[in-house]
Amino acid sequence: xxxxxxxxxxxxxxxACQKCxxxxxxxxxxxxxxPANADIMFIGEGPGFHENEQGRPFVGAAGRFLDxxxxxxxxxxxQVFITNVVKCRPPSNRDPLIEELEACSDYLExxxxxxxxxxxxxxxRFSMARFLPNxxxxxxxxxxxxxxxxxxxxxxxxxxxxxxxxxxxxxxxxFAQLPELxxxxxxxxxxxxxxxxxxxxxxxxxxxx
Ligand code: URA
Ligand code: SF4
Numbered sequence: 001x002x003x004x005x006x007x008x009x010x011x012x013x014x015x016a017c018q019k020c021x022x023x024x025x026x027x028x029x030x031x032x033x034x035p036a037n038a039d040i041m042f043i044g045e046g047p048g049f050h051e052n053e054q055g056r057p058f059v060g061a062a063g064r065f066l067d068x069x070x071x072x073x074x075x076x077x078x079q080v081f082i083t084n085v086v087k088c089r090p091p092s093n094r095d096p097l098i099e100e101l102e103a104c105s106d107y108l109e110x111x112x113x114x115x116x117x118x119x120x121x122x123x124x125r126f127s128m129a130r131f132l133p134n135x136x137x138x139x140x141x142x143x144x145x146x147x148x149x150x151x152x153x154x155x156x157x158x159x160x161x162x163x164x165x166x167x168x169x170x171x172x173x174x175f176a177q178l179p180e181l182x183x184x185x186x187x188x189x190x191x192x193x194x195x196x197x198x199x200x201x202x203x204x205x206x207x208x209x
Pocket of ligand 2: 014017018019020021022023029086087088100103104
């Protein structure tokens with residue numbers, strides 16, 4: 001299967017998925033969207049009200065801010081893949097539960113494998129925790145790290161920056177690094193080399209950024 005076909009297959013499975021209780025309350029599942037060969041993949045938390053209505057990721061206020069952040073680095077939404085750690089809206093936008101994150105995890109894993117992005121940007125705590133289970137976002141945001149042979153940059157959630165104005169320049173600065181990170185990652189081999197098992201729990205911050 002091509003990457004696009006895998007993404008299409010995942011989207012179809014997500015739309016019919018009943019693997020966790022979130023399927024009961026969803027109007028539309030939100031598999032995520034973007035080109036199969038995107039350099040950057042953004043991983044948010046979960047669909048909110050508008051996403052649940054439309055079946056598309058980041059289409060509310062946080063999404064508009066994400067578009068603005070992309071525009072500031074000369075990019076458009078159509079160039080990046082955007083998805084979430086849970087594909088169905090948690091009722092009243094509550095935090096996703098561990099069992100929901102686990103039930104949904106395989107879809108995200110297949111999307112990452114299919115797209116093989118140069119950079120993964122996690123937006124918010126739940127998406128960061130998938131790669132850095134014990135990290136504090138205030139300590140690691142904006143730091144590019146090699147984790148399981150992927151280049152991962154944890155960032156604040158755009159909604160957090162909307163609610164807390166002091167985070168706005170922080171997230172803007174973190175975004176500003178992305179073009180350089182992508183350019184550097186372009187020099188790396190097309191298919192990342194698997195890191196040895198014993199290194200997997202020990203993400204190292206890259207010293208050269
Ligand atoms: N917040 C998220 O984490 N994801 C969305 O898709 C929208 C808002
Ligand atoms: Fe399935 Fe994920 Fe939706 Fe739960 S959140 S029903 S696991 S697609």
